[in-house]
Amino acid sequence: MKVSFALTGPLLTVALLAAGCLPEPMPAIDGATVLTDNTSLRIDASTSARTMFTLGAGERVEILRKQGTWYLVRDKDLIEGWMGEINLLRDTTRVAMEATLAASTSLPVQNTVRAREQVNLRLEPGRETAIIRRLRRGTTLEVLERATTPRPESDATDVWFKVRPEPDQIGWVYAQLIEWDTPEAISGFTEGRTYTAIHLLKEVDDPEVGPVSWYVAAERRDDTEPAYAFDGIRVFIWNLAKHQYETTLRLRNLRGRYPLELTGDAENPGFRFQVLDREGTLTVREFVMRGTLPREVR
Numbered sequence: 001m002k003v004s005f006a007l008t009g010p011l012l013t014v015a016l017l018a019a020g021c022l023p024e025p026m027p028a029i030d031g032a033t034v035l036t037d038n039t040s041l042r043i044d045a046s047t048s049a050r051t052m053f054t055l056g057a058g059e060r061v062e063i064l065r066k067q068g069t070w071y072l073v074r075d076k077d078l079i080e081g082w083m084g085e086i087n088l089l090r091d092t093t094r095v096a097m098e099a100t101l102a103a104s105t106s107l108p109v110q111n112t113v114r115a116r117e118q119v120n121l122r123l124e125p126g127r128e129t130a131i132i133r134r135l136r137r138g139t140t141l142e143v144l145e146r147a148t149t150p151r152p153e154s155d156a157t158d159v160w161f162k163v164r165p166e167p168d169q170i171g172w173v174y175a176q177l178i179e180w181d182t183p184e185a186i187s188g189f190t191e192g193r194t195y196t197a198i199h200l201l202k203e204v205d206d207p208e209v210g211p212v213s214w215y216v217a218a219e220r221r222d223d224t225e226p227a228y229a230f231d232g233i234r235v236f237i238w239n240l241a242k243h244q245y246e247t248t249l250r251l252r253n254l255r256g257r258y259p260l261e262l263t264g265d266a267e268n269p270g271f272r273f274q275v276l277d278r279e280g281t282l283t284v285r286e287f288v289m290r291g292t293l294p295r296e297v298r
Contacts, residue, residue, distance in 0.1 A: 025074065025078065025080075026064050026065075027064075028062035028063060028064060028074065029063055029064065029065065030062075030063040030090050030091055030092055031060060031061070031062055031063065031090070031091040032060070032061050032062075032063050032071070032073065032088040032089060032090045032091060033058060033059070033060060033061075033088070033089045033091075033094075034055045034056065034057055034058065034059045034060075034061065034083075034087060034088060035057060035086075035087055035088060035089055035133055035134075036057055036087055037054075037056045037057045038054045038056070039054055039055050039056075039057075039083060039087045040054055040083070041053055041054065041055060041073070041075065041079070041081035041082070041083060042081055042082045042083070043081060043082070044082060045067045045068065045070035045072075045082045046070075046082075047084075049082065052079070052081050055075065059075070059076075060075075060076065061073040061074060061075050061076075061083070061088070062074045062075075063088075063090065064080065066085075067082075069084060069085050069086075070082050070083065070084055070085065071083050071084075071085055071088060073088070085130075085131055086120065086131050086133075086134050089132060089133065090130065093123055093130045093132060096123055096130075097123060097132055097169070097170065097171065100123070100170050100171075101168065101169070101170045104144055104145075104162070104164075104170050107144040107145060107162075107259070108144075108259050108260075108261050108262075109142045109143065109144065109164075110143045110144065110196065110197035110198075110218075110258060110259060110260060111143050111180060111181060111195060111196060111197050111198050112140055112141065112142055112143065112181045113140075113141050113143055113161070113163070113178040113179060113180050113181060114138055114139065114140055114141070114178065114179055114181065115135050115136065115137055115138060115139045115141065115173070115177060115178060116137065116177050116178060116179055117137045117177060118134055118135065118136060118137055119134070119135050119139075119173050119174065119177040119178070120133075120134055120135075120173070120174075121133050121134070121135050121163070121165065121169075121171035121172070121173060122160075122171055122172045122173070123171060123172070124172060125147040125148075125149050125158075125160035125162075125172045126149045126158075126160070126172075127149075127151075127152060127158065127174075128152075129172070132169070132171045133169075133171075135165055135173070139165055140165075140181075141161075141163035141164065141165050141173065141178065142163060142164040142165075143161050143162070143163055143196075143197075144161075144162045144163065144164060144170070145161070145162035145258055145259075146159065146160070146161055146162070146196075146229050146258050147159075147160045147161075147162070147172070148160070148226050148227060157226040157227075158174065158175070159174075159175035159176075159226050160172045160173065160174060160175060161173055161175060161178065163178075180194050180195060180196065182195050182198070183198065183213070183215065185212070185213065185245070186215060186217075186236050186245060189236070189245065189247075190219070192221075192222075193219040193220060193221055193232070194219065194220045194222075195217045195218065195219055195220075196218050196219070196220050196229050196230050197217065197218035197229070197230065197258065197259070197260035198215055198216070198217040198218070198260075199215065199216050199217075199260065199261075199262050199271065200213050200214070200215060201213075201214040201215060201216050201235070201262070201269045201271070201289065202214050202266060202269050202289075204238055204240065206238065206240055206243060208243055209243055212238040213238075214235070214236060214237045214238060214269075214289075215235070215236045216233065216234070216235050216236075216260070216262075216271045217233070217234045217235075217236070218230035218232070218233055218256060218260045218273065219231070219232045219233070219234055220232070225255075227255075228254075228255045228256055228257065228276075229256050229257055229258045230254065230256040230260075231252065231253060231254050231255070231256065232250065232251055232252045232253075232254055232256075233249065233250070233251040233254065233256070233260075233273065234247055234249065234250045234251075235247065235248050235249040235250075235287075235289075235294050236248075237292045248292050248293055248294060249287070249293075249294040254275050255275055255276040256273055256274065256275050257273075257274040257275065257276065257282065258274075259273070259274075260272075260273045261273070263286060263288070264288050264289070268288055268289055268290070269288075269289050270286060270287055270288035270289060270294075270297070271286070271287055271294075272284055272285060272286035272287070273285060
């Protein structure tokens, strides 16, 4: 429902157009869908500018031009005003997002994360790329890929993750705004490291405890170079005699790249991952479980 105010600015422009006093309105450069309810259409590109009226989620507008993080838009009644880009999904962005979604269907989920605060879901990695939507604090995201970009006006590097917040949506989030999930059963073994990928290898039944999971985890220290997704691999198995978790494989000082993938079958599960060797060549290492011991496939 629109609630309008005085006939000034863009509203007056529409009235003059109707009277034939002004040239034809400028052509649209794109269409867009409003993402949130009660989104303000403002008289200027500023959060302090007066709101003419609000639009609801799902309503359509035409985009006329962009200024910083604002769009000059025109609604179905030919009224022009300004909206912030985080409140709009451009048609071109939606088409690109659908293409990314189709190309990412076969990517294995590496782990899940949660948004530390409100975070922008972007079409591509980078601080100036198109925003798909704003995610609420606490939103759970499936992690699929990882990328780095140069930080503007700095020698530092930004890390980004391709994530899936919903089955029909994929985008990129800034690494500093997410926190990683760890299975509660092995959360006491992290030693300050982050499990940037973790998979369930198999389940065993302990008569005293019940079903217990084995895991393979890709772990990463905070001081690992930004280019690498992980610097270690660790396998957790359950000791049925002692009724406790044990590490049966731990690889360190790796220069690991996504993805960490499961292989094998239920009886003899395995996993593989990619690392850069000393010469900078990307190679694949693969392991298969023989009982409780992982054996490297050569």
